[in-house]
Amino acid sequence: MSEVLKNAQTQIRIAVDKLGLSEDVYELLKEPQRVFEVSIPVKMDDGSIKIFKGYRSQHNDAVGPYKGGIRLHPNVDLDEVKALSIWMTFKCGIVGIPYGGGKGGITVDPSELSQGELERLSRGYIQKIHKYLGDRIDIPAPDVGSNAQVMSWMVDEFEKIKGHQEPGVITGKPIPLGGSLGRTEATGLGVVEIAKSYLKKINKDPNEATAAVQGFGNVGSFTCRFLEIAKIKVVSIAGHHKGEQFAIYKEDGIDIQALMEFRKTNKNLKEFEGIEVIDMDKFWGLNVDL
Amino acid sequence: MSEVLKNAQTQIRIAVDKLGLSEDVYELLKEPQRVFEVSIPVKMDDGSIKIFKGYRSQHNDAVGPYKGGIRLHPNVDLDEVKALSIWMTFKCGIVGIPYGGGKGGITVDPSELSQGELERLSRGYIQKIHKYLGDRIDIPAPDVGSNAQVMSWMVDEFEKIKGHQEPGVITGKPIPLGGSLGRTEATGLGVVEIAKSYLKKINKDPNEATAAVQGFGNVGSFTCRFLEIAKIKVVSIAGHHKGEQFAIYKEDGIDIQALMEFRKTNKNLKEFEGIEVIDMDKFWGLNVDL
Amino acid sequence: MSEVLKNAQTQIRIAVDKLGLSEDVYELLKEPQRVFEVSIPVKMDDGSIKIFKGYRSQHNDAVGPYKGGIRLHPNVDLDEVKALSIWMTFKCGIVGIPYGGGKGGITVDPSELSQGELERLSRGYIQKIHKYLGDRIDIPAPDVGSNAQVMSWMVDEFEKIKGHQEPGVITGKPIPLGGSLGRTEATGLGVVEIAKSYLKKINKDPNEATAAVQGFGNVGSFTCRFLEIAKIKVVSIAGHHKGEQFAIYKEDGIDIQALMEFRKTNKNLKEFEGIEVIDMDKFWGLNVDL
Amino acid sequence: MSEVLKNAQTQIRIAVDKLGLSEDVYELLKEPQRVFEVSIPVKMDDGSIKIFKGYRSQHNDAVGPYKGGIRLHPNVDLDEVKALSIWMTFKCGIVGIPYGGGKGGITVDPSELSQGELERLSRGYIQKIHKYLGDRIDIPAPDVGSNAQVMSWMVDEFEKIKGHQEPGVITGKPIPLGGSLGRTEATGLGVVEIAKSYLKKINKDPNEATAAVQGFGNVGSFTCRFLEIAKIKVVSIAGHHKGEQFAIYKEDGIDIQALMEFRKTNKNLKEFEGIEVIDMDKFWGLNVDL
Amino acid sequence: MSEVLKNAQTQIRIAVDKLGLSEDVYELLKEPQRVFEVSIPVKMDDGSIKIFKGYRSQHNDAVGPYKGGIRLHPNVDLDEVKALSIWMTFKCGIVGIPYGGGKGGITVDPSELSQGELERLSRGYIQKIHKYLGDRIDIPAPDVGSNAQVMSWMVDEFEKIKGHQEPGVITGKPIPLGGSLGRTEATGLGVVEIAKSYLKKINKDPNEATAAVQGFGNVGSFTCRFLEIAKIKVVSIAGHHKGEQFAIYKEDGIDIQALMEFRKTNKNLKEFEGIEVIDMDKFWGLNVDL
Amino acid sequence: MSEVLKNAQTQIRIAVDKLGLSEDVYELLKEPQRVFEVSIPVKMDDGSIKIFKGYRSQHNDAVGPYKGGIRLHPNVDLDEVKALSIWMTFKCGIVGIPYGGGKGGITVDPSELSQGELERLSRGYIQKIHKYLGDRIDIPAPDVGSNAQVMSWMVDEFEKIKGHQEPGVITGKPIPLGGSLGRTEATGLGVVEIAKSYLKKINKDPNEATAAVQGFGNVGSFTCRFLEIAKIKVVSIAGHHKGEQFAIYKEDGIDIQALMEFRKTNKNLKEFEGIEVIDMDKFWGLNVDL
Known part of the structure; x- marks a missing residue:
């Protein structure tokens, strides 16, 4: 049995034990x-x-x-x-x-x-x-x-x-x-909903929060867009181009709508105007809320 | 992949190659x-x-x-x-x-x-x-x-x-x-059909052929019976009783119909009348046609 | 519950008891x-x-x-x-x-x-x-x-x-x-088969047996015809016409094929040639084998 | 035919006659x-x-x-x-x-x-x-x-x-x-809807109406609860415990929510606080609106 | 091939060409x-x-x-x-x-x-x-x-x-x-929706618009009624009775609801009160907005 | 309506009339x-x-x-x-x-x-x-x-x-x-069955009958073969090769089995041994029974 299946079964094991369910339930679900x-x-x-x-x-x-x-x-x-x-x-x-x-x-x-x-x-x-x-x-x-x-x-x-x-x-x-309409945007929206719940829990005003996002594909771009709509500043986005990993950075927030438009014709995020390019080490070291 | 499946695939490989079939056939059958x-x-x-x-x-x-x-x-x-x-x-x-x-x-x-x-x-x-x-x-x-x-x-x-x-x-x-009627007897009948083909191939008259059969369960008993019907003399039958292996022997042929009747009430072949009991070494050394 | 259903269930009861089957079988069949x-x-x-x-x-x-x-x-x-x-x-x-x-x-x-x-x-x-x-x-x-x-x-x-x-x-x-072909004749044929079994049981030669049959509709006419084919003499046939009950009688046997042909155009059996008309009392008193 | 089926058919008979429908309709529905x-x-x-x-x-x-x-x-x-x-x-x-x-x-x-x-x-x-x-x-x-x-x-x-x-x-x-959600409460809700229609018909303000309810099982308890929500005072509830019939009574209205909570752990309504126990004769003689 | 089918295919031809679709689309739709x-x-x-x-x-x-x-x-x-x-x-x-x-x-x-x-x-x-x-x-x-x-x-x-x-x-x-409810009224409603779009396009206030309608059957009567609801004055309605064609006319608008009621018992529009009867030539020459 | 469909309907017309069937039958079948x-x-x-x-x-x-x-x-x-x-x-x-x-x-x-x-x-x-x-x-x-x-x-x-x-x-x-086995041969077999019925009708002994067959493809070759099996002599077979029409002829009958074998490798019937080649006029003028 491969590791992935063992993991899944172990999780059922743990859940069944924590919930005090009978052994039959484990047998049925494993x-x-x-x-x-x-x-x-x-x-x-x-x-x-x-x-x-x-x-x-x-x-x-x-x-x-x-x-x-x-x-x-x-x-x-x-x-x-x-x-x-x-x-x-x-x-x-x-x-x-x-x-x-x-x-x-x-x-x-x-x-x-x-x-x-x-x-x-x-x-x-x-x-x-x-x-x-x-x-x-x-x-x-x-x-x-x-x-x-x-x-x-x-x-x-x-x-x-x-x-x-x-x-x-x-x-x-x-x-x-x-x-169904909205399927493309759905995952990004879900990510941002969780982010908002987290900010609420730590009592942080979204208007003052900052975020760094890894990736700008389907999920990443809509995550950024919904963050922007929620007034959360996206200061850095990690991407890659021709095998190179990097991130773009702008202290007072990247204009996501503009970037999405730009992306339609240009795959290289580095060339987006008004941003700074940083390396991945710096990206991971950013002091952001999200 | 287990050995048994590898074996089966290898056999297809060999068959496809021997028959000069295209690689597609192997792909379809493996x-x-x-x-x-x-x-x-x-x-x-x-x-x-x-x-x-x-x-x-x-x-x-x-x-x-x-x-x-x-x-x-x-x-x-x-x-x-x-x-x-x-x-x-x-x-x-x-x-x-x-x-x-x-x-x-x-x-x-x-x-x-x-x-x-x-x-x-x-x-x-x-x-x-x-x-x-x-x-x-x-x-x-x-x-x-x-x-x-x-x-x-x-x-x-x-x-x-x-x-x-x-x-x-x-x-x-x-x-x-x-x-379906006949399913019980079918395997024994098939064994005897092959035996008859073999005798024909070696030009041996069935009336003069002798056979020794291992086992007298479902397959064995009907094999003996169909041999008897084909006029082939069954001279020895190997069996076991309470963990002991042995064979029964009768030079001019065992009466199979009688033995099948006997077997219905008595599981110990040794007690069948008119036969001689021999050990397995002797059984395997018998000079029989089948 | 009506009489007819009670009868059927009683028969199952008797059969189950005679065969020594378990009560479950009666329950399942009643x-x-x-x-x-x-x-x-x-x-x-x-x-x-x-x-x-x-x-x-x-x-x-x-x-x-x-x-x-x-x-x-x-x-x-x-x-x-x-x-x-x-x-x-x-x-x-x-x-x-x-x-x-x-x-x-x-x-x-x-x-x-x-x-x-x-x-x-x-x-x-x-x-x-x-x-x-x-x-x-x-x-x-x-x-x-x-x-x-x-x-x-x-x-x-x-x-x-x-x-x-x-x-x-x-x-x-x-x-x-x-x-299916033969469905029309089937019941008459069945009646005659039973008659033949009965004659065999009492050791009576069909050629010497005589029969009287009540009715000459679908079942009756084919019963007569199959009796004739079996060389059993049909000496009397009971019928009715315009509400009157009677029987026709011929000592050396009625010609059934001719009667069937006659019947196609004439429903009154009395008018068939060469027969004698008798009343029902006499019919039931006839000394016949079947 | 049993009485219950005769009753049902008689009702169809009456309905068809009153509505002046054709005999066919009765035939189709009976x-x-x-x-x-x-x-x-x-x-x-x-x-x-x-x-x-x-x-x-x-x-x-x-x-x-x-x-x-x-x-x-x-x-x-x-x-x-x-x-x-x-x-x-x-x-x-x-x-x-x-x-x-x-x-x-x-x-x-x-x-x-x-x-x-x-x-x-x-x-x-x-x-x-x-x-x-x-x-x-x-x-x-x-x-x-x-x-x-x-x-x-x-x-x-x-x-x-x-x-x-x-x-x-x-x-x-x-x-x-x-x-479906709400199936448990549904019957009680229906009872109260009818009660409200009745009050409206007799021009009684629900706030001034009083009610007595027989039973506090599934239907009874939700009936009481929906009466309470409609501001109708439930002054008495009949119940039973260990074979004894009785009712509880409170002139300015029983607190139903509290009683439902109490009932989860205690089946004897008599023990509910702040109520008076009355016998069934008195219950049936209560001067209530509903 | 009949004219009607040729027409339909020609329309597909034109549409496919105008939209610059591939020949395959025409083939699939013709x-x-x-x-x-x-x-x-x-x-x-x-x-x-x-x-x-x-x-x-x-x-x-x-x-x-x-x-x-x-x-x-x-x-x-x-x-x-x-x-x-x-x-x-x-x-x-x-x-x-x-x-x-x-x-x-x-x-x-x-x-x-x-x-x-x-x-x-x-x-x-x-x-x-x-x-x-x-x-x-x-x-x-x-x-x-x-x-x-x-x-x-x-x-x-x-x-x-x-x-x-x-x-x-x-x-x-x-x-x-x-x-489905509303199926009868649906076509008339659609006609009036188009009329309203047209008035909007020409910047005409519905309250000041006038209309003449041909026919007062299912479609016509509901068209009139929805025009009335939209405050558009219906000044003339063309109809026929016993083979004669004519129109009824009222300068300040016909009362449609009353006319629909009248129509239930009287098929001759001429007899509706308070209107003037005009001939079809005059009807077609009316100076109306719709 | 095309000619072919008219023909088919006319045939139904004729059949229905000849059989004296009702008009309904024609309506149902046309x-x-x-x-x-x-x-x-x-x-x-x-x-x-x-x-x-x-x-x-x-x-x-x-x-x-x-x-x-x-x-x-x-x-x-x-x-x-x-x-x-x-x-x-x-x-x-x-x-x-x-x-x-x-x-x-x-x-x-x-x-x-x-x-x-x-x-x-x-x-x-x-x-x-x-x-x-x-x-x-x-x-x-x-x-x-x-x-x-x-x-x-x-x-x-x-x-x-x-x-x-x-x-x-x-x-x-x-x-x-x-x-199904036999589908290929079936049409040829049918042709010969008809031929045999014909000979029987004219009282001609098959052994003395002669036949000439046009074509030696699927239908033709099996027709010849079944004629041969029926002992009917096939004296001539018409064929074509590279656009040329001709027939082969042998007075005492062509050996069909041999010809079928020959045909597998050689499409030109002319080259079959022991036969004479004749032109089509002569073929059609042959004095044969079939």
């Missing part, structure tokens, strides 16, 4: 209820056939359908999706939404596939396990390496097989095909 | 198309809940539904059922019947369970995977540790869920519930 | 597993709506799908179909065919309905219970008051709802729509 | 569209098998799925569930919700069963009729003798058979498994 | 994805069987289920329903609702059928294509020649076949059977 | 019960998307599932498949097999597609109409332009969608995938 391991044959663009391994772990559906992403990564294996599906049960339980934990994956580096190959792989994954998917059974979503386009192919294949529309079978679809 | 790993909770007679691990490997359904037994044994694991399912594809292919390879298992020592516990375990196994079973999808059968009674429970659970009769979903049922 | 009582609204030809009561009793499906007729008669009630379904389980078991007992009925005098009303009633019956019918679930057939035409409507309604052909859902269909 | 009578075998804790009779009456689904409870009581019979299902059609129609009338029952005294036996009985009931249940077909609920735990088993069995989540198939589930 | 042509046998009241032709065109379901009416008209043919279904895709797209285009029709003059014949025809239409209808597949509605009653029969037939309630399969049902 | 017209988008090898039109006409399923080929030809249109499906009903009826008439087609020249494009087209056809296909609904087969390979793709797509094996949904599959 392993997923159902796991698929499937072989997905894909006709590659050069005419050969390559087989990819796919997984889907369905941990526990006591309170609702399984829910969790599909990860496309070369290191995905059986134990990893099992562990991740256990954590999804916890995540759903903590926020009190009526879903159980699920997680899937395909052992593949998606960047090495053409769009055609990726589409055939995505469709093939659904063909192998569709009987245990559905908006009342198990609802996948994007995860590392997959995205809205992959979800579109998967929904389309699922609906083709079922013979009816069932957009709720997969979340994270493109907006025009029934995706 | 792993099962779909494998289930499920957790089956069973309420034990003492009121506690115990979780058992169950597996079902569906290797290849290109020519027909998956077909293969369900093994109940404490050492069953994922790789073993995968390897066994690969071999089932080969077995079906060699005799040319339109089925593909499948194999299932539950990690359990069935002798440690009460009948009630075994029933609940058998039913639980079906509940977890029933959507990919059926007389047009995958058809289990008994294997090591399971038997006609276990198959009855499984068929009953399957039919309860589906809401219709589908006895063909599982073979090896008891005769009154739709099991 | 009542059907499932009974439907439905209201079937029919738009009558005069525009009004009339509600008919329909029943279907499914006694036991342990060895195969439920099987039994649908009776259309003004006295049909819940207890009657229950009792009849119990007897169907016994009938199927005695001849060893893999079906369980079922029986249905509609409380109606079919002779008072127009063809259109009868069709709408037949279709309405299927609409109410179709989810528990099917060639793998429960297989109706004609019974008192219903016939091949009624079965056609029922199959058609069933297939319309299911969206596929399933002629095996109902037996007793017209031949061109998949009915 | 009997349920479909009734099930099933035999449910339960393996008892002592190893024997006992058969229980279950019923489900589906009266009319013209405006929506059938809806109605499942009663567990030793006197439940076919006619009772028929009558109750007729009344459910009326209840749904009066409040204008899009459901039709249904009602089920099992002839059993649930207090004589162990939890294990009750679970097996509940699951067995669903197994027999599941094809005509569903959130779009027929939606049971608890009734006399059944409760949220029984509903949980039934939903679980239903979802196990269907292979997907369908919590809407049964209402009255425990809150954590998807039950 | 023809429906699936079209049914079915023969519906109807038993006429005189006992004969007449065959009617029915159609259903499902143009494109990329963003949601197909949606569109069922037209009953003697001129309906394959090309017309194709063209109409193309336009439905556009209509849904313009207002941004997640449905694709569909349209059906039956070649029949419904006024020549009795109610019984029309019911059998409506049910027959559903029987032929039900597998590709459903609230997640294709959702019909009334159109020229069909109405809420026809929709009721169709929903009932669909639900009878499916064995569950699915009122969402067809819109435009009668209110008591789940139809 | 048009198919259900026809599909679908658009099949295919991603071509050059990346563009091309739309193909597909059809399926289901004429009449009164006696069994629809049955008929799928034609791939550039001239296929709606009326052609309708007419062909009518003829299939007749064909099945004449030989008395329980199937109704069906026929499908795709408007395409299959020789202009790559194998990949043809596969995607074949699969797309099934995706559009699969709900009305099945071994109990409608059973396609190869026809002009399609073959066993096309059928394999179609069966595979169908089974992928249904999630179970259903090889009976399409006939004409390759033997290893469940195709």
